[in-house]
Amino acid sequence: MPDALNRQPIAEELLDTLVYRLGADYVLTEASDMLPYVQEQRRLYPGHALAVVMPACTADVAYIVKQCRHHGVALVPQGGNTGLVGGGVPHQSIVVALGRMNRIRDIDPTNATITVEAGCILQAVQDAAHDAGRLFPLSLAAEGSCQIGGNLATNAGGINVLRYGNARDLVLGLEVVLADGRVMNGLTALRKDNTGYDLKHLFIGSEGTLGIITAAVLKLYPMPRGKATALVGCDSPHQVLALYDQLRSRLSDTLTAFEFLPRFAMDAVLSHVHGTRAPFNQSFASYALIELTTPDADLDLNPRLEAALADAFENNIVCDAIIATSSKQSQELWRLREGVAEAQIAEGASIKHDISVPVSRIADFIEAASAACLSILPACRICAFGHVGDGNLHFNVSQPVDMEANDFMDLTPRFNRAVHDLVADMNGSISAEHGIGLAKRTELRRYQDPVALALMEGIKTALDPQGLFNPGKLL
Ligand SMILES: Cc1cc2nc3c(=O)[nH]c(=O)nc-3n(C[C@H](O)[C@H](O)[C@H](O)COP(=O)(O)OP(=O)(O)OC[C@H]3O[C@@H](n4cnc5c(N)ncnc54)[C@H](O)[C@@H]3O)c2cc1C
Structure with a gap:
């Protein structure tokens, strides 16, 4: 009997239990209500959900997992559904949408940590840190809708990895609901803790296949007080790499972002992205967008960047460069980089x-x-x-x-x-x-x-022996 037919009647009984616990408003079963949760933005991976459930707290998540386990029904945790590999798309499973779990539980500026629930939108975490005079540096174009749980489950990168690392590097503690419904409370806010295996790293980047992340303790940093942005034109990617090498040695940790664009991308942005204008009088084979930041308000970064670029110019690494003289100009330069995805669609x-x-x-x-x-x-x-x-x-x-x-x-x-x-x-x-997700399973194999693959399979079996967490994804 096909899997779908096998599971449907069991799900009906399960749904009553879930409605009783969460309330009917938080258990969606109508196809039109579930639509935003069963397909991702590009609609490359159409899915099907038995229901979409919206827990309000960790205990709800644990309850949902226990009930689903009892009935043998699979679960797909979902955050902002901005993932690009189909990882959050359900197939005959229940979607656990974490958006209601969006509380900032604690913020400790002296310890430089923030404790948040998994459903917090990334931008809300950045804003809360900012209000406390601190920086939460994870930043990506989907930050207005992706959620911290999703960012950690995918070990998201973004534009500040060079200086601050990936999502993994920004986590001190995790709370996770396991496949048997137990809650692993690892919400420590410690920078030193050598008490055996560092289990949080198993769940970070596991794409919902090992557990449901319900909360995290994240690292905060001093707020940047100074910034310098430049766009540089070069003759080749080799020149761009040589420039990166020079700037990295010379400017050290102030170098926060170093992004690359080829001529095709720049031309496409200028043709298709509203409000952009050509940065130079001529075009170049390669471009680098460079950003420096510092928490030191007395350090003027523009002259440092200018001097470093002047030397690179002398060494024939750089053909031309613009250093932004205002935050508006800095935003305009970033728009050229951020517009590439949109411009490429138009091509x-x-x-x-x-x-x-x-x-x-x-x-x-x-x-x-x-x-x-x-x-x-x-x-x-x-x-x-x-x-x-x-x-x-x-x-x-x-x-x-x-x-x-x-x-x-x-x-x-x-x-x-x-x-x-x-x-x-x-x-x-x-x-x-x-x-x-779904997109690269064959390539992974x-x-x-x-x-390494065998170890991954062993870990999956040990943590989720029934295979109910996000089946068919990753492995
Ligand atoms: C315009 C745009 C720009 C992007 N730029 C970047 C970028 O620069 N860098 C980058 O890394 N990514 C980028 N992404 C991809 C995406 O935003 C990230 O992967 C993001 O981290 C996904 O978060 P989400 O909340 O949307 O997760 P979802 O898409 O909802 O889920 C992604 C995966 O995580 C799992 N998951 C979600 N929540 C949980 C949870 N609480 N517990 C366990 N598992 C969970 C899901 O099952 C799924 O496998 C971009 C996407 C878009 C649309």
Whole structure:
């Protein structure tokens, strides 16, 4: 009997229990009500939910898990549903939507920590930290709708990783509901704690397959008091990498972001993104967007950046540079970087790769992967952009102007193989930011070390023996 038919009657009985606990308003079963939870933004992975349940507290989550376990029904934790790999899409399971669990439980500026529930929107956490005179540095374009639970479950990256690390690096403690309904209370706010295995790291990046994160203690930092932003034009990715190397040594931790754009991306942004204008009188093969920040209000970063760029100019690494003289100009420069995703949509279909290699190999990678893609389809347009300072590129390939989108997308396996084989050759990762979800399960099996894969499977079995947490994702 198909799985779906097998589970449906059990779910009916379960639903009554859940309605009794949560109230009918917080158990959705109508298809139209559930629609926002069963598909992600790009609608690449249509799903189906038995119900969407909205717990108000950790005890509710534990209750839901115990009931589902009793009935053998699978669960998919969901945050803001901004994930890009289909990880939060349900298939014949119950969605546990954590949005109601959005309290800031505690903020301790002296300890530089904030304790938040998993359903807090990332921006709300940033705002709460700001109100206490501190910085919570995780920042990504989806910050107005993604939730902390989702950020931790995907180990999100974003634009400040170079200085502050990924989501994983920003966590001190976690509260997690396990597959048997027990609650692991690991909400410590300690910077030193060597009491055995550091279990929180199992759940960070586990994409909802090992437990439901219900709260976290996060690290805060001093508020930046000074900032400098520059856009630089270079002749090649190799020049951009040489510039990164120089700036990193010279400017140390003040270098907060170092982002890369190729000419194709810049031209597409200028053509399609409203309100942007050409930064230079001429165009360049490669661009770097650079940001420095400091918590020291007396440190003027603009002259430091100017001096570093002048030396790079002397050394023939940089062709031209603009240093923002106002926060408005800084925002305009960032708009050029942030507009790439929108501009790429306007250029038609694209095949995307979210990869990382050691920073020192990034220019070689761009060169080799571009050549490999052009040999598959000479008219394709390479749009490799992103967080070069983290060794992370969105190595995207846009369709030729005169080709049918579907014909182009049919070539996805060939492009994936070419790009990911090169990633593997350089000891890189086929998923630097967005995770595995549904999108990259096959690729994970192909490229992950077999021993590591077996360990992952063992951990999954140990923590979720019935396989009820987010089945069919990641592994
Ligand atoms: C415009 C845009 C820009 C983006 N930019 C970036 C970027 O720069 N860097 C980056 O890393 N990502 C980026 N993303 C991807 C996405 O925003 C991140 O993966 C984000 O961390 C997902 O959070 P979410 O709350 O939306 O999670 P969801 O999409 O709801 O879920 C993602 C995964 O986490 C699991 N999950 C969710 N909540 C929990 C929980 N409480 N406990 C356990 N598991 C849970 C889900 O089951 C799913 O597998 C971007 C997305 C968009 C749309």
